[in-house]
Amino acid sequence: MQPQEKTRHWGSETGSLARNLRYSISLYRKNNLAVVGAVILFSLFMMAVFADQLAPHPEDAYISHFERRLLPPSSEHPFGTDQAGRDVLSRVIIGTRISLPTAFLVVLVSMAFGMPLGLAAGMLGGRIESLIMRLADIWISIPALVFALAVSAILGPSLTNAVIAIAFMAWPVHARFIRNEVWHIRQEGYIEAAQSMGAGKLYVAVREVLPNAFTAYIVKITTDLGFAILLLSTLGFLGLGARPPTPEWGTIAGEARGYLPDVWWISIFPGIAIFLAVFAFNVVGDGLRNTLGVEEI
Amino acid sequence: MRWPLDERILEVRDLRIQFDTFDGIAKVLDGITFDVAKGEVVALVGETGCGKSLTAKAIMGILPPEAKIVTGEIIYKGIDLLKLKEKDRASLRGKEMGMIPQNPMVSLNPVLTVRTQLTDLINFKDSQDVSLLSYYLGRSRVAEQKNTASEATKILSDVALDNADRVLESYPFQISGGMAQRVCIAMALLGNPSLVIADEPGTSLDVTIQKVILDLLEKKIRERGLTVIYITHNLAVARRSAARIMVMYTGCIVEIWNSSKIFSEPFHPYTVGLKKAIPTLLGTKMIGIPGKVASFVNAPSGCRFHPRCERVMEICRKEKPPLLAIGEGHSVACHLWTQR
Numbered sequence: 001m002q003p004q005e006k007t008r009h010w011g012s013e014t015g016s017l018a019r020n021l022r023y024s025i026s027l028y029r030k031n032n033l034a035v036v037g038a039v040i041l042f043s044l045f046m047m048a049v050f051a052d053q054l055a056p057h058p059e060d061a062y063i064s065h066f067e068r069r070l071l072p073p074s075s076e077h078p079f080g081t082d083q084a085g086r087d088v089l090s091r092v093i094i095g096t097r098i099s100l101p102t103a104f105l106v107v108l109v110s111m112a113f114g115m116p117l118g119l120a121a122g123m124l125g126g127r128i129e130s131l132i133m134r135l136a137d138i139w140i141s142i143p144a145l146v147f148a149l150a151v152s153a154i155l156g157p158s159l160t161n162a163v164i165a166i167a168f169m170a171w172p173v174h175a176r177f178i179r180n181e182v183w184h185i186r187q188e189g190y191i192e193a194a195q196s197m198g199a200g201k202l203y204v205a206v207r208e209v210l211p212n213a214f215t216a217y218i219v220k221i222t223t224d225l226g227f228a229i230l231l232l233s234t235l236g237f238l239g240l241g242a243r244p245p246t247p248e249w250g251t252i253a254g255e256a257r258g259y260l261p262d263v264w265w266i267s268i269f270p271g272i273a274i275f276l277a278v279f280a281f282n283v284v285g286d287g288l289r290n291t292l293g294v295e296e297i
Numbered sequence: 298m299r300w301p302l303d304e305r306i307l308e309v310r311d312l313r314i315q316f317d318t319f320d321g322i323a324k325v326l327d328g329i330t331f332d333v334a335k336g337e338v339v340a341l342v343g344e345t346g347c348g349k350s351l352t353a354k355a356i357m358g359i360l361p362p363e364a365k366i367v368t369g370e371i372i373y374k375g376i377d378l379l380k381l382k383e384k385d386r387a388s389l390r391g392k393e394m395g396m397i398p399q400n401p402m403v404s405l406n407p408v409l410t411v412r413t414q415l416t417d418l419i420n421f422k423d424s425q426d427v428s429l430l431s432y433y434l435g436r437s438r439v440a441e442q443k444n445t446a447s448e449a450t451k452i453l454s455d456v457a458l459d460n461a462d463r464v465l466e467s468y469p470f471q472i473s474g475g476m477a478q479r480v481c482i483a484m485a486l487l488g489n490p491s492l493v494i495a496d497e498p499g500t501s502l503d504v505t506i507q508k509v510i511l512d513l514l515e516k517k518i519r520e521r522g523l524t525v526i527y528i529t530h531n532l533a534v535a536r537r538s539a540a541r542i543m544v545m546y547t548g549c550i551v552e553i554w555n556s557s558k559i560f561s562e563p564f565h566p567y568t569v570g571l572k573k574a575i576p577t578l579l580g581t582k583m584i585g586i587p588g589k590v591a592s593f594v595n596a597p598s599g600c601r602f603h604p605r606c607e608r609v610m611e612i613c614r615k616e617k618p619p620l621l622a623i624g625e626g627h628s629v630a631c632h633l634w635t636q637r
Contacts (some may be wrong), residue, residue: 125362189403195359196398197418197484198391207417211408 027291034287040280048096055090061247073265080265082256084245088266091247092273098248099277102163103228107221109167114174115217121175122182123205133179136172144169144231152240159232159248162241166231170224177220181213188212215292219285226281233274249274304335305372306492306524307356312369314348314355316593323593325351327548327601329369330620333492333524340527340535340556342571343545344590349528350399352545353494356526357396358386373492391418395490397514399497401477405469411480412465415449418487456483457513475506479513486517493518496528511538532575536560541626544568547591547601550620553628564629566606600632608633 029035052058056077065085073080079088121132148165155161185191186209194208233250235241237257242248244255249270256266288294314326326348333339341349354360356371358378371378373394378386398404406414453461456479464472464480472480478499485493498514499507515538518525529535535542535556542559544552544567552565563569570586588605591597597604603613612632620630 189398189400190406192354192359193396193398193404193481193484194406196357196390196396198387198389198421198488200387203417203421207409208406212406215408 024291028287031283031287031290033283034290037280037283037287040276041284044096044100044277044280047093048100051094051097055087055093057087057090058094060086060090061094062245064245070259070263079269080263082252082266083259083263086245088252088269091252092249092269095247095249095252095270095273098159098242098246099229099232099274102159102232103225106163106167106170106228106232107224109163110170110174110224111221113167114171115178117171118175118178119182119205119210122179122186123201123209129179132175136175139169139172140176142169145234148231148235148240149238152235157240157243159236159242159246162232162235166228166235170228173224177217178213181216182209185209185212216294219289219292219294222285222288223282226278226285229274229277229281233270305332306335306337306374307333307526308370308372309352309356310370310372312352312355312371313367314351314360314364314369315367316363316365318594321594324596325364325548325593326355326369327596327617329545329548329550331543331550331553333526335491336522336524337541338518338525338527338539339541339543340529340539341543341545342529342532342535345530346590347545348548349530349545350496353396353496353526353528356494357390357394358383359390359396391485391490392488393490394492394494395485395488397482397485397493397495397498400501401481402469402474402501404481405477407469410466410468411453411472412446412449415452415465415480415484415487416445418484419445419448419452452483452487453480456480456517458483474502475510478502478506478510482510482514482517486521489521490523492524492526494526494528497530498527499534500529500531507534514538532560532571544571547596548593549601549617549630550628551602551630553620553626555626558627564623564627564634565631566608566633567602570605570607600630610636612636 028038047054055061063086065081067085068077068081069083069085071077071081071085077087077089079092082088082091117132117136121129144166147169148162151161151165151168152158155164182205191204191208194204199208232241233248233253236248236250237254239251239254242251244251252270253267253274256263260267309329309331312326312329313324316323316325329348329352331339341352343349351360351364355364355366356373356378360366366379369379373389378389405411409417449465450461453464458464458476458479464476469477469480482498495514499510502510511534514525517523525539527535527539539556542554542556543550544559544565546567552559552563552568554564559568560572563572567586570584573584574586586605587607591601591604597614599615600606600613600618603609606613610632612635616632618630618632618635620628621634622628623634
């Protein structure tokens, strides 16, 4: 009597986690650029972990050697040496330990403020939503760079203050993003079904809306990491972020700008590092977008 | 309406719901009144967009925020639900009243496995409010997990899912519509509700699966003595499953009668038209109802059906006919009766 029901499978026979993961990876690998980005990112992370072993002169992060200043690239110093005689290659490698963690910190802090506010705005609606979203609108209208300038003028230029300034400016974007996701997801049938089974607002927010918003959010966070690196090194270059002799990429490039164009190697190599990191985060974000099936955001 | 209802579980009185739209006020429910007796199976039928699902959502208390209840009472077991606080109403959902959703394929959260969703529900159903923290702590306790795991399997086997364990490990999009519908039924019945609203059960499934689902639902109704409101536009389903049928037209109930009588001896011109519009497998000519469904914003004056009615009279354009009992369990809102 009972008809045999057909079963649809999503890229796998058993629906096991390992199979689904392999399927996702096979989707991701279709995007060659994203694979390149993933390789670059992986190398950068490895560089950060093993910086002491990889850098030919790890002590050069902070210690000057004036006897060998401004040497052009050679087999001894592949990226040359800077105005204080420090090995540029070593400083660029050790710089990953500054740029990557601070970028994550910036994104985490802005997430910590933006996500709950956006979720609250989307779920509660009404006046609370208007209040949060109008505040976010006003916030977004302040140029981040100008605000960072003001912060460093008041609190003094340092890496910590740059992180505070950027995270402080980034939360409205996260709040707005999450709130828009909540609005889309709230129209879905499963929200109504959950409500009809007695789910409260908090349950709907945490167990129904957030997990569904996360696929799109991960893509956004990935590209945000790239922007965070870019902004932090911009501030470093302008002398508003990390202070010398911190081997932050933007700071290294900024310090040496007086020696341009003849001494090009001090600025060019950290510049390439910044470019590679930002590029990698962006294309990885793109790849994730395709893999996770997220629409253009 | 003088239907002998000894024990009414649900009374809806003059329920009016409207939406403020750009074009004006849309009066989507225009004074709905009906009773449901304990243990009764009724069907609410009508064309798409006539307010059937909105009635169901109003009873459940899950109206969209834009919907405004103007007047009316929804009395469940002697309590007016519309006067309750949201917190008290939420505690009724899933436990006193359940809803089987319209489209099972979109009614399960796509990013969680069936097991996770069922376990969540099992954990939440016993206690009034489990805090999220205690919920997450509880999830890590092995003994509790084992209990809920075997309970989940039992619940799914109960709705005749033979490969329950495989379904539990699947994501909603990995299972078929029939399976998803079963899972939805299992979830809706999990908290042992006394009133179940089945919103177009099986409409999105093909006819053979639909029959299986309806059989299953009927079995559950008999087993547990549930009170059920079927919401459907499928007259055959209504005729088959329900004892009483309420016919709706653009936010008004036009006729209520026994399902055995309503299509053999319909009174209201709209019900007559509906009956004629049923396609038959023998290929006899279907006759539709002329005109189109009235808009809610500029609803016709008087009887909302009058522009499409074959037997329209002068009074129909001016006055809204009241829903009057005209016989044993038979109510009609039509001037053909009031003018007699």
